[in-house]
Amino acid sequence: MNVHHFLRLLSLQFQGLVENLVASLRALINNLLHLLRAWFSWLLRLLRGRWREERYEHVDCLEIPPDINRRPDPCLYSQTFLAAQGIAVTWNNPDIRLTTLAGIPAPTHEIEADTEYFVIGTIHNASFDAAIGVSVRCAVRPWGIDFSQRTPVEVDAAGNPAQRILHIGPWGEALATFRWRTPNVERGHYCLTVECAHPADREPNNNVGQENTDVRRSSVATPQLFTVPFFNRRERFREFFIRADEYQIPDKRVELELEQITGVRNTDVGRRNELLATYGRFEAEWTGREEEILKRVVERDALRGARIRLAPKGRRGRGYRVFGYRGRTALIADNRINGFPLTEGWAVTIPGLTEHPAGWHAVIPPGTTQDIQVIVDVPADATPGTTKAINLTATDQLGGVVGGVTIYVEVEA
Amino acid sequence: VERSFPQFTRCAAPGSAYSMSETGGWLGLTLLSIIFGGAAGGVWAFVSYIITQAVSWGCVAGIGLLALAISGVHGFKYWYYNERLMCIDKDQCVVGTMTGEATVSTDGDRKFDVLVAPFPTEEVQVYFAELIQANPAEFGPGPVNFSDVIALQNYIESMSEASRVRLYIRVVRERLFNQPGRDYQERFLVRDLAQMGAAAFNASDDDTLAAPDPNPMFRIAPADSLAPYMHNELEGNRVERWLDNVLVGLWTFLVSYTALCAVCEFVTGGADWFCGWVAAALSAVLAFLAWLISHLVNDPDDGVAGQTDVDIDDPAYDGDKSTIVPGDVLALSGDWIMDTEHGQYFELHPIKAIYLVCQSEGNPNQWEVIHDLSNYPRQERCPFPVEEISQDDWQRICAEIMDEGERAPVEVERSLSTHDALSVAAGIR
Numbered sequence: 046m047n048v049h050h051f052l053r054l055l056s057l058q059f060q061g062l063v064e065n066l067v068a069s070l071r072a073l074i075n076n077l078l079h080l081l082r083a084w085f086s087w088l089l090r091l092l093r094g095r096w097r098e099e100r101y102e103h104v105d106c107l108e109i110p111p112d113i114n115r116r117p118d119p120c121l122y123s124q125t126f127l128a129a130q131g132i133a134v135t136w137n138n139p140d141i142r143l144t145t146l147a148g149i150p151a152p153t154h155e156i157e158a159d160t161e162y163f164v165i166g167t168i169h170n171a172s173f174d175a176a177i178g179v180s181v182r183c184a185v186r187p188w189g190i191d192f193s194q195r196t197p198v199e200v201d202a203a204g205n206p207a208q209r210i211l212h213i214g215p216w217g218e219a220l221a222t223f224r225w226r227t228p229n230v231e232r233g234h235y236c237l238t239v240e241c242a243h244p245a246d247r248e249p250n251n252n253v254g255q256e257n258t259d260v261r262r263s264s265v266a267t268p269q270l271f272t273v274p275f276f277n278r279r280e281r282f283r284e285f286f287i288r289a290d291e292y293q294i295p296d297k298r299v300e301l302e303l304e305q306i307t308g309v310r311n312t313d314v315g316r317r318n319e320l321l322a323t324y325g326r327f328e329a330e331w332t333g334r335e336e337e338i339l340k341r342v343v344e345r346d347a348l349r350g351a352r353i354r355l356a357p358k359g360r361r362g363r364g365y366r367v368f369g370y371r372g373r374t375a376l377i378a379d380n381r382i383n384g385f386p387l388t389e390g391w392a393v394t395i396p397g398l399t400e401h402p403a404g405w406h407a408v409i410p411p412g413t414t415q416d417i418q419v420i421v422d423v424p425a426d427a428t429p430g431t432t433k434a435i436n437l438t439a440t441d442q443l444g445g446v447v448g449g450v451t452i453y454v455e456v457e458a
Numbered sequence: 459v460e461r462s463f464p465q466f467t468r469c470a471a472p473g474s475a476y477s478m479s480e481t482g483g484w485l486g487l488t489l490l491s492i493i494f495g496g497a498a499g500g501v502w503a504f505v506s507y508i509i510t511q512a513v514s515w516g517c518v519a520g521i522g523l524l525a526l527a528i529s530g531v532h533g534f535k536y537w538y539y540n541e542r543l544m545c546i547d548k549d550q551c552v553v554g555t556m557t558g559e560a561t562v563s564t565d566g567d568r569k570f571d572v573l574v575a576p577f578p579t580e581e582v583q584v585y586f587a588e589l590i591q592a593n594p595a596e597f598g599p600g601p602v603n604f605s606d607v608i609a610l611q612n613y614i615e616s617m618s619e620a621s622r623v624r625l626y627i628r629v630v631r632e633r634l635f636n637q638p639g640r641d642y643q644e645r646f647l648v649r650d651l652a653q654m655g656a657a658a659f660n661a662s663d664d665d666t667l668a669a670p671d672p673n674p675m676f677r678i679a680p681a682d683s684l685a686p687y688m689h690n691e692l693e694g695n696r697v698e699r700w701l702d703n704v705l706v707g708l709w710t711f712l713v714s715y716t717a718l719c720a721v722c723e724f725v726t727g728g729a730d731w732f733c734g735w736v737a738a739a740l741s742a743v744l745a746f747l748a749w750l751i752s753h754l755v756n757d758p759d760d761g762v763a764g765q766t767d768v769d770i771d772d773p774a775y776d777g778d779k780s781t782i783v784p785g786d787v788l789a790l791s792g793d794w795i796m797d798t799e800h801g802q803y804f805e806l807h808p809i810k811a812i813y814l815v816c817q818s819e820g821n822p823n824q825w826e827v828i829h830d831l832s833n834y835p836r837q838e839r840c841p842f843p844v845e846e847i848s849q850d851d852w853q854r855i856c857a858e859i860m861d862e863g864e865r866a867p868v869e870v871e872r873s874l875s876t877h878d879a880l881s882v883a884a885g886i887r
Binding site: 139179250346369380 | 459460461462463464559560568570692709713751763780781782783789809810811812813814815816817838839840841842846851854855858859862863866868869870871872873874875876877878879880881882883884885886887
């Protein structure tokens with residue numbers, strides 16, 4: 046027997062006597078109050094017909110509780126994801142760069158044949174949790190819209206697509222660099238694709254970014270003809286809509302603020318009404334179950350964006366609060382998808398296609414490529430020396446973006 | 459504020475942490491409780507005599523017994539949650555492959571084991587086969603077919619415990635960690651004075667082959683897997699809840715019993731054993747009710763780790779939980795301790811964060827890999843296999859996890875360029 050431990054435990058018994066008594070009495074009172082509250086909750090559930098609901102979910106396998114689980118979101122500027130959020134896009138991807146081996150930036154629309162370049166992809170992590178072991182690959186496709194053919198820009202010793210593994214801190218970014226020898230084709234024009242992946246990815250929809258641009262110099266009042274190949278990768282006829290805008294990523298700061306994400310009970314009335322009006326008004330009116338719809342839209346709102354669980358310092362046990370960065374609404378408002386029509390005088394026409402409110406309507410047979418002839422009218426009053434960016438973005442019948450190109454017209458003096 | 463994780467225990471410094479068996483086990487605790495109970499009974503006898511000039515020996519015995527029980531339960535609880543675990547180092551980072559199914563222990567903790575990187579389980583199996591074949595005099599002839607993993611596991615399982623432990627120690631020391639550049643997590647399986655510090659090193663068992671009965675840091679379960687594994691626990695508090703409920707009942711018993719004894723002695727003038735029995739009968743009913751209420755409200759089974767508490771206002775829980783299964787490669791952070799009571803297990807306890815690095819074939823969360831990426835989301839099951847994790851990778855992973863992921867303060871406000879904000883738009887609400 047260890048006398049030291051015995052004496053220490055003995056002294057603790059007497060030292061802690063009053064504390065133990067107080068703690069037990071406090072536990073008794075707390076438990077009584079807790080019981081009253083539990084009975085009251087049970088009564089409410091009974092009245093609402095939900096008395097069978099259990100307070101805890103018992104699970105057999107090892108489900109990691111949310112305060113222990115870490116989920117990253119490796120991502121890059123992803124046109125398909127952004128367009129699905131109602132955000133205008135450019136196909137001049139800010140996260141994909143091409144440089145010479147000496148590190149000099151090279152334009153992706155004007156590359157030398159049979160020459161080595163670096164393709165540099167910037168991968169971000171849109172999460173409070175570190176992204177460990179993110180794989181990144183880079184592929185090149187024919188210039189145009191929706192081509193399924195993908196050729197890795199670099200292969201490893203075994204002939205497989207080269208892969209870079211990145212570890213990215215919370216809200217951090219890292220570079221993946223690939224070495225690309227361009228095909229021995231004069232005036233080759235390509236679309237570059239950078240893709241990332243992670244097994245615990247919180248949002249896999251923002252893992253692919255494309256760089257797809259062309260540049261033309263033009264005098265004022267001179268129509269410019271661009272040929273944009275459009276491939277239908279499916280085994281059926283498909284209808285597409287091609288719309289043009291002049292969106293460019295604004296040179297502006299976006300301010301994010303950490304906010305607590307509350308549940309249905311703690312969401313204030315103003316916010317509840319706002320969410321209901323935005324996301325659930327029709328459903329609530331249709332079904333008449335406003336409370337249920339409200340709960341759903343509040344929960345859906347809470348699931349938007351990355352989250353972090355924080356607790357007072359030194360606290361033991363459970364009981365945390367959930368926080369996230371607010372700012373998406375302002376981001377969408379500043380970059381909304383229909384907010385950047387061509388300025389007066391500039392016009393895009395696509396002969397052979399009919400214009401529709403959703404864009405120029407194209408029907409492409411399965412597995413074929415159709416060369417879309419795009420005429421850009423440069424106005425007579427265009428300012429010489431300026432450059433106009435025109436994004437041609439193609440969507441399918443459901444509104445999903447299938448691809449696009451960004452055309453730069455440099456107005457000559 | 460800081461990152462949230464459930465924690466109910468505190469580890470004690472080497473020298474302060476101890477096993478119950480070390481102090482004489484239940485004997486020591488019982489002796490302490492008897493001293494405390496005797497003191498409480500004596501105080502009551504003295505007070506009772508002063509007030510009524512008589513003593514009800516039934517009340518004295520009852521109060522003494524209740525104080526004895528309370529003392530015992532309190533002593534046990536204090537030790538279990540504050541002095542059972544020996545601190546080695548806080549906030550450690552371990553990367554490895556989950557081996558064996560996770561289990562729930564009696565105290566509500568969820569346990570799972572990992573084989574430290576960069577060793578896949580298949581590689582470890584080869585080392586066992588090689589070592590047995592090279593040392594038939596020490597470990598016997600081995601199974602008929604060494605490439606049959608089940609036969610190899612059965613053979614090792616059938617060895618004597620002493621031989622089995624020697625075999626594992628030799629595999630760990632002579633095959634796993636004798637490889638330059640692959641021994642970066644050796645300290646979690648092999649005691650190291652420099653890494654553990656002298657106090658922790660001296661307070662733990664010898665794990666070398668020189669010891670007559672070596673107690674390795676790693677654990678073994680050849681029937682499940684040949685991997686020498688490191689133990690990890692998500693912390694729950696089922697025992698704490700259970701003990702709290704018992705204490706509520708006992709304190710109710712003691713308080714009501716003392717009050718009833720006082721009334722009875724005042725009325726009867728101290729009727730020998732009568733007051734004790736009457737007070738006991740009435741107080742037992744109250745104590746049972748108090749315990750029952752406490753048990754209903756403070757259900758011990760709610761203290762099992764890894765359950766999602768769907769009653770609290772956490773609407774975000776739904777999208778943030780996931781399942782891990784054997785074969786998944788994980789990066790973990792947690793406190794490195796030695797459980798003095800659990801055969802001197804070395805473990806991460808509590809686990810504070812789990813990062814999935816590579817998903818096994820059997821994980822139900824796995825996604826279909828679609829190679830055509832322009833329209834479809836993409837996840838990859840295992841882009842970064844465990845055998846490819848180098849020392850440099852491990853250091854970078856741990857730096858990201860510990861320095862950036864778990865310790866860096868969360869910025870209340872952030873200012874981003876629009877380009878960056880669009881790239882991370884999915885993370886913004």
